[in-house]
């Protein structure tokens with residue numbers, strides 16, 4: 001059949017969940033799945049999944065509406081309902097296409113988006129560090145180098161960014177609920193949930209003085225300047241025109257849409273835990289299964305719930321301030337509330353907590369042993385005291401109710417390792433249309 005395309009569309013709230021099979025045009029998400037030159041691991045099939053060509057093997061369309069793939073045979077063996085979905089849900093007005101993802105990738109790596117043209121999104125969200133930066137607190141404008149080795153520039157009056165860089169891997173699933181439903185327009189963003197959706201989030205770093213803007217222009221001028229710069233580059237102009245159409249294809253909304261589409265394509269949903277969840281009993285060791293059971297039993301899952309192991313809600317734990325910051329970050333609502341982070345891919349997202357004061361997972365678990373129960377804040381194991389600005393009775397009840405024993409620590413850490421999946425798209429463009437150094441000043 002020529003140019004045959006079939007689509008299965010399901011409307012959930014304002015969202016279209018689209019599964020398309022594209023034969024001879026490479027414009028649909030299915031080609032992302034199939035083409036080895038695109039993003040080969042975007043949508044790995046679950047074990048035993050029926051391989052019918054380009055079908056994006058997702059739940060929701062054909063038989064179950066569930067979160068573990070469209071092959072009914074898999075559902076029969078589900079061992080845990082927290083496996084990540086195989087399908088990606090995009091907003092109705094920002095369909096995921098190969099061309100858009102690739103444009104978004106270029107923008108993500110192009111320092112032309114920053115005031116002084118030295119920082120790109122990838123400076124702090126780099127595949128070498130699991131699309132985070134491996135630092136407690138990032139260095140944006142004026143910095144030189146990558147990851148933990150990155151340093152402040154000379155004569156640079158711009159300090160550290162206030163919070164730890166989260167990964168963008170699986171940000172497509174931010175806000176996912178216990179049933180596996182995703183509402184991409186509402187997806188909570190940032191440690192304090194102050195933005196919704198990847199589209200809205202993508203334009204915010206451009207405005208941030210420390211992250212990308214610097215002294216080059218005022219915050220109000222940000223989008224105007226960046227749009228003009230991108231519009232002046234023919235290669236960008238043509239791509240925007242082809243992908244979005246219309247007269248002024250290079251505009252802020254389309255820049256946000258392209259970057260968001262790229263981020264949404266960076267998915268890692270085939271960890272050992274996901275394979276276990278879908279029915280492969282041998283994907284976890286007995287110790288890891290014990291750790292999973294203890295994780296649930298001691299109360300971690302009260303907040304770290306659902307397929308992302310986050311309720312995406314705000315909680316006060318009283319994590320100590322990072323002394324490098326020089327002030328106390330009181331989080332959301334001035335109550336030291338921070339969002340429960342996802343526990344996926346922890347092997348590449350440390351150091352931990354909103355300000356990176358948790359050096360490793362043992363630090364984190366010892367911190368929980370310290371805040372649980374009604375014990376004093378300063379005794380107990382580990383070296384992370386409770387933030388002196390946070391009263392014990394402000395600490396979230398679910399955290400005080402934890403029942404973590406000394407013996408649990410190693411088993412739970414062993415379980416957390418099963419949530420790692422580094423099989424995500426790590427491609428770095430060879431060049432960006434501005435001709436600037438790819439990724440910014442990161443060499």
Ligand code: HEC
Nearest residue numbers: 120121124138139140163164165166189190191202205211
């Ligand atoms: C200088 C470092 C830096 C740069 C550059 C940067 N980010 Fe971030 N990013 C961060 C930090 C830090 C946070 C968390 C900030 C907060 O929560 O207040 C963050 C948060 C995010 C989040 C939210 C993730 C979540 O789960 O909540 C996304 C998505 C994101 N950045 C994408 C981008 C994009 C797209 C760009 C480029 C347009 C970009 N970032 C540029 C450091 C950076």
Ligand code: HEC
Nearest residue numbers: 300303315319338339340341352353354364368396398399
């Ligand atoms: C009351 C809700 C709640 C409970 C219960 C809870 N957590 Fe958390 N968890 C959070 C919040 C909120 C943060 C972020 C705190 C911050 O950065 O200030 C966090 C952070 C973490 C981090 C750091 C992740 C990162 O990327 O920075 C890990 C690991 C973690 N928790 C594991 C656990 C484990 C294991 C348990 C059970 C022993 C547990 N949590 C219990 C809410 C909770």
